Amino acid sequence: MNHQEAKDLLLTLLPEEQLNLIKIEVFRLSWQGKGYNIIAEESGYDHDYVRKSGSSLWKALSDTLATNVTKRNFRPLLETRLTESSLQRPYALEYPGGALAFSSPFYLERSGEEARAYNEIKQPGSVLRIKGPRKMGKSSLMLRVLDQAESEDYQVVKIDLLQADRKILSDLDLLLQWLCLQMSTQLNIAPAMDDYWNPLMGSKLSCSNYLQQHILAQLDRPLVLVINELNLLFDHQEVSQDFLPLLRSWFEEAKHNVLMQKLRQVLVYSTEVYVQLDLNLSPFNVGLAIELQAFEDQQIAQLAKSYGFNWQADGMAANPVTYLRSTVAGHPYLTQLALYTLASSQGFMESPMNSLKDIIKTAAEPKGIYNEFLHQLLADLTANLTAVSGFRKLHGSKGDVLSSIESYQLERLGLATIVNGKTLACNQLAAKFLLKQL
Known part of the structure; x- marks a missing residue:
């Protein structure tokens, strides 16, 4: 569990004004079983300040959960509570792929x-x-x-x-x-x-x-x-x-x-x-x-909430929102499918970021969640010689300049974006897969 994941988890229980940097670190490192001495040493804070911050945090959690929360019992107690909460979603998960119904909580209004x-x-x-x-x-x-x-x-x-x-x-x-x-x-x-x-x-x-x-x-x-x-x-x-x-x-x-x-x-x-x-x-x-455009960070965070994940769109590299946007370029279907797969996992998830990385790591494999999509994209790319030429230039080391039609074709495939007249690669996962195949 990293700092951002600790904060995201705490925000499902406490208002943000009750949290600060040291409380989040106390929570994160206590989750790993570390005592106040080690937490003070690793965080660089005074030992008494760390202990007082911890006491304040456990009291706030006790008030919220209406039970006695301590440094010793907080982890099993929260794992049980959060597991029960994840199993009590107000709506059933919907497998992504087709058009979303009007009442679907997973449709993001544009x-x-x-x-x-x-x-x-x-x-x-x-x-x-x-x-x-x-x-x-x-x-x-x-x-x-x-x-x-x-x-x-x-x-x-x-x-x-x-x-x-x-x-x-x-x-x-x-x-x-x-x-x-x-x-x-x-x-x-x-x-x-x-x-x-x-x-x-x-x-x-x-x-x-x-x-x-x-x-x-x-x-x-x-x-x-x-x-x-x-x-x-x-x-x-x-x-x-x-x-x-x-x-x-x-x-x-x-x-x-x-x-x-x-x-x-x-x-x-x-x-x-x-x-x-x-x-x-x-x-x-x-x-x-x-x-239709790719999802931006705020939209990914909003969609993640529908799946039960309290992620913030803060642009931090350790944030799952940033990771998803950079890996699949905010592609709506790929984003939905990753969130659906993650939300379908049973039990409490200590590190959504690590779980998400595990899903993406095998996504292009024969049984991976993106295998079918990526092979269709490969077929579309190889059927267009202009796009193939542009793709090789874009990912080559020679710095070749793409023609306007090459840039246009790659943008149509969702493999590039054009910003201020400059063609930029996007969708790291798709690009990595296609480069192996060509």
């Missing part, structure tokens, strides 16, 4: 991003883009945007491309008919694709006419159209190069078409895979982009 997203879907003809590397919280934010849309009494259609067959994703005509059928079904409007589909007009115009004349014309309120996992189309270049400009055309059409102003698009996609489009045809440079 108040600024959420407010901007909620405001954007109120704008006629708008496009909201929720983007970021895998498992950054896009699905959780999407669910909250959908809930906000329903609270505004808007119509909602959610298209999840994970539900589309590969055959559909690889054929533009099938994809657009599938999209129209999904809209009709979810809005309880009788499908009528045969009335609008004309091979001479082409699939894109047929789909646009169906949307305007058969869907929007029948609605008396705005329609929020959510397309989730849009990145799945990036593997189908011919389809994506037609489908994505179609979405852009709907945005442009809304500038002068009253019917199309009822439409609000919410596009949700991962940024690991890159698709190249003419800037004038791409939907990825219009509307409002919400790019």
Whole structure:
């Protein structure tokens, strides 16, 4: 147990104003079984001052716990009490990975991003883009945007491309008919694709006419159209190069078409895979982009409290908050998974920092908690030669300068941050794993 861990533990029992440096050291070293003479010697304080501070501490703990606490009995007493407390969480742990429910205590509100997203879907003809590397919280934010849309009494259609067959994703005509059928079904409007589909007009115009004349014309309120996992189309270049400009055309059409102003698009996609489009045809440079960011220290500390850990965001190297942020770059999923694994441990945990280090130490191994995530990241990196080149330069010893596109690709993968025009490596754990594999 280090000084910070001793302080964190005491703060679960006593208010901070009752603690000072010497009381925390008395607690920490007494936990190790050391007497007041040794504590005075190691801490550099006068022996009488150490003893008086100890007496004051045991009295404060006695008052809080309503039982006699002494230097001799405090450790087994606290271990029992804190173990019982950890087993009496007011809510069950949730395994991280998917979208978090509205009531989940493990969801961290991104108040600024959420407010901007909620405001954007109120704008006629708008496009909201929720983007970021895998498992950054896009699905959780999407669910909250959908809930906000329903609270505004808007119509909602959610298209999840994970539900589309590969055959559909690889054929533009099938994809657009599938999209129209999904809209009709979810809005309880009788499908009528045969009335609008004309091979001479082409699939894109047929789909646009169906949307305007058969869907929007029948609605008396705005329609929020959510397309989730849009990145799945990036593997189908011919389809994506037609489908994505179609979405852009709907945005442009809304500038002068009253019917199309009822439409609000919410596009949700991962940024690991890159698709190249003419800037004038791409939907990825219009509307409002919400790019989900890594957790900062205060957010990690807040999340840790949900798991029962009283950690402070003080920037100290010995702090688990600082360790998590530096090791996994504050990645939301990786942070959640580490905290979940730590909180799932049975019994009292003397040193959360050491336990956390043990978890991270084996995280990349075949049975480690990050193994699957890291291998997916490896596949994404090696599929992008520009990113591989940039990654090697970033972690090389020659000081090679990365091109702007190399920096951009690494940022999209969550392997670098760009600060004041300078590309900086992040996510130590992922970088160490990838360097071994390349």
